[in-house]
Amino acid sequence: MSEKRPTLAFIGGTGDLGSGLAWRFARVGFPIVIGSRLADRAIKAAESLSATFARGFAGMANIEAARAGDIVFMSVPFENHRTTLESIGSEVRGKIFVDTTVPLVPPKVMRVQLPAEGCVGKRTQNLLGAEVRVVSAFQNVAAAHLKSEAETLPGCDVPVSGDDADAREVVVRLAEEIGFKAWHAGPIDNAAVAEALTSVLIFMNKRYGIAGAGIKIGGTPTKI
Numbered sequence: 001m002s003e004k005r006p007t008l009a010f011i012g013g014t015g016d017l018g019s020g021l022a023w024r025f026a027r028v029g030f031p032i033v034i035g036s037r038l039a040d041r042a043i044k045a046a047e048s049l050s051a052t053f054a055r056g057f058a059g060m061a062n063i064e065a066a067r068a069g070d071i072v073f074m075s076v077p078f079e080n081h082r083t084t085l086e087s088i089g090s091e092v093r094g095k096i097f098v099d100t101t102v103p104l105v106p107p108k109v110m111r112v113q114l115p116a117e118g119c120v121g122k123r124t125q126n127l128l129g130a131e132v133r134v135v136s137a138f139q140n141v142a143a144a145h146l147k148s149e150a151e152t153l154p155g156c157d158v159p160v161s162g163d164d165a166d167a168r169e170v171v172v173r174l175a176e177e178i179g180f181k182a183w184h185a186g187p188i189d190n191a192a193v194a195e196a197l198t199s200v201l202i203f204m205n206k207r208y209g210i211a212g213a214g215i216k217i218g219g220t221p222t223k224i
């Protein structure tokens with residue numbers, strides 16, 4: 001990754017997944033902006049990152065965070081996906097937008113329930129429009145594994161879907177910078193697989209007593 005690292009913004013960055021990803025990227029030196037519906041909550045979360053990594057991080061309301069980020073991650077509950085996108089959409093034009101959303105419909109979170117568009121990733125791309133390069137990733141990563149000093153997180157590979165191959169490559173490299181094995185997984189429609197798989201993983205966690213099951217892609221690549 002070139003010297004000047006992009007600023008990463010986390011919409012819903014006060015939650016389990018958003019704060020976990022922000023923690024791992026902060027740990028390897030990225031400028032981080034924590035977003036929240038409430039600026040005070042974001043500032044508090046950023047202060048805790050600053051205390052952990054002894055350097056400054058920013059916290060602000062989601063719309064300011066979306067404006068401040070070069071690359072914008074979103075991790076809010078599925079039921080708030082559309083309203084959150086509508087509230088920040090104008091600030092992410094021309095950017096890479098990383099959607100981590102899983103279409104979980106409580107209480108049946110162990111049942112696959114994909115939206116009419118086929119997957120959340122597709123809905124996001126449709127809602128944000130062609131000026132935003134939407135990439136879908138991290139759906140199968142259990143947040144509980146993220147805030148660890150481990151250099152690599154071998155327990156879960158990261159499929160990365162999106163219509164723009166260059167944008168996918170940026171996210172594949174970002175995921176590998178924080179210790180994951182990441183894979184190009186094709187166009188945004190293919191996000192349906194990772195999104196659906198999370199309900200199966202939640203079922204397996206319960207059935208087999210696993211603390212955050214993950215996936216591994218088999219086979220030895222002969223091309224990078």
Ligand SMILES: NC(=O)c1ccc[n+]([C@@H]2O[C@H](COP(=O)([O-])OP(=O)(O)OC[C@H]3O[C@@H](n4cnc5c(N)ncnc54)[C@H](OP(=O)(O)O)[C@@H]3O)[C@@H](O)[C@H]2O)c1
Pocket residue numbers: 012013014015016017018035036037038041042074075076077078080084100101102103104138139140141142143144
């Ligand atoms: N947890 C995991 O292991 C995991 C793994 C993979 C994918 N995911 C996906 O990541 C997303 C977030 O999951 P999570 O476990 O991190 O959720 P979470 O901790 O329950 O919530 C994440 C953040 O979303 C914001 N939020 C809550 N209600 C909202 C609303 N009504 N409108 C807008 N924002 C709201 C909150 O931020 P503020 O109150 O500060 O605004 C909260 O901190 C979900 O789509 C989930 O499927 C989670």
